[in-house]
Amino acid sequence: MVTVRLFGMTKMLAGNQGTLSLALHDGKRVKDLVAIIEAAYPKIGELLQKKKVLVSVNQDIAHEDLEVKDGDEIALLPPFAGGSEGC
Amino acid sequence: MLKKPAGGVLAVLGGSTYQNLYDSPPRVLRPCRTGFLNILRDGRCATEPEVEEGQRMSLEQVTKADHPVTDDDAMLVRVQREDFSIDEELRRVRRRSKRIGGIAMFLGTARDRSKGKDVDSITFEHYEGMAQKKLREIRERALKEFDVIEMLVLHRYGEIGIGENIVLIIAGAEHRAEAFQACKWAIDELKQITPIWKLEHTPEGEVWVEEHP
Numbered sequence: 001m002v003t004v005r006l007f008g009m010t011k012m013l014a015g016n017q018g019t020l021s022l023a024l025h026d027g028k029r030v031k032d033l034v035a036i037i038e039a040a041y042p043k044i045g046e047l048l049q050k051k052k053v054l055v056s057v058n059q060d061i062a063h064e065d066l067e068v069k070d071g072d073e074i075a076l077l078p079p080f081a082g083g084s085e086g087c
Numbered sequence: 088m089l090k091k092p093a094g095g096v097l098a099v100l101g102g103s104t105y106q107n108l109y110d111s112p113p114r115v116l117r118p119c120r121t122g123f124l125n126i127l128r129d130g131r132c133a134t135e136p137e138v139e140e141g142q143r144m145s146l147e148q149v150t151k152a153d154h155p156v157t158d159d160d161a162m163l164v165r166v167q168r169e170d171f172s173i174d175e176e177l178r179r180v181r182r183r184s185k186r187i188g189g190i191a192m193f194l195g196t197a198r199d200r201s202k203g204k205d206v207d208s209i210t211f212e213h214y215e216g217m218a219q220k221k222l223r224e225i226r227e228r229a230l231k232e233f234d235v236i237e238m239l240v241l242h243r244y245g246e247i248g249i250g251e252n253i254v255l256i257i258a259g260a261e262h263r264a265e266a267f268q269a270c271k272w273a274i275d276e277l278k279q280i281t282p283i284w285k286l287e288h289t290p291e292g293e294v295w296v297e298e299h300p
Contacts, residue, residue, distance in 0.1 A: 005214070007212055007214060007282065007284055008212055008284035008286070008295050009284075009295040009297070012295065052297070056214075056217065056282075059214075059216060059217040059220055075214060075217070075282075077214070077282050078284060078295065078297070079297050080278065080279065080280070080281055080282055080283060080284065081278075081283065081284050081285040081295075081296040081297070082211070082213075082242060082254065082277055082278055082281045082283035082284075082285075083195050083242075083253065083254050083274060083277055083278045
């Protein structure tokens with residue numbers, strides 16, 4: 001079981017849940033995690049496919065082949081919008 | 088002036104100043120700065136103006152692990168809900184070094200228009216931990232890759248009213264050109280790599296801002 005943190009629009013697309021608990025077995029990779037999310041939340045899946053939403057593992061942007069281990073800190077990151085408008 | 092370091096020991100010629108050493112190419116020496124080679128004398132950062140002839144000092148590559156972030160370092164990179172005082176933050180940068188002769192600042196504030204629509208207020212959400220990590224990376228890269236002496240990076244989160252402060256970057260360098268360059272790079276980089284998201288509250292409803300211009 002892994003916990004995936006959601007932010008911004010991904011949180012909204014998951015019905016305002018801050019986290020998702022997903023069944024992911026040992027040896028699975030980021031792309032397997034993405035497939036599970038796609039099945040449960042197609043709109044988030046679409047954004048993941050378009051790379052508009054990125055997956056981070058342990059606070060670093062993760063490649064789809066990265067193995068996900070028990071206890072990893074996983075998050076879905078929508079496009080960043082820090083700073084101020086037009087600055 | 089600077090001979091090739093051997094075994095972590097640096098031999099210097101008399102008449103040099105520590106500043107001469109710090110200014111010597113390839114400029115990897117900085118007075119007690121994480122990520123740089125620091126000159127140590129008796130295990131402490133060497134900052135005296137004159138170097139004695141034949142004096143031996145050790146060079147140390149200081150990393151995060153053996154150079155814990157001090158309170159002052161931590162205050163130079165912050166993600167916080169509350170507003171900040173620009174004067175106070177400027178003082179924080181200025182007191183880091185008397186060699187600072189040019190300070191460039193970028194202040195981002197909340198506008199009442201976005202893409203032609205009215206905005207009543209903005210809520211910023213951040214990824215606690217990763218946001219601070221990315222802002223620390225920006226400061227550390229600015230100190231390493233630009234000729235700046237100090238940099239402060241602050242970003243607020245939570246609901247922010249129109250006209251209020253959002254983000255503050257202060258770059259202190261010896262001269263203005265480096266300060267301007269590092270300040271511009273830092274705000275551009277912040278927008279690219281920092282996990283912070285913006286929810287605009289408009290008369291028509293709430294909108295997550297997908298991409299910044």
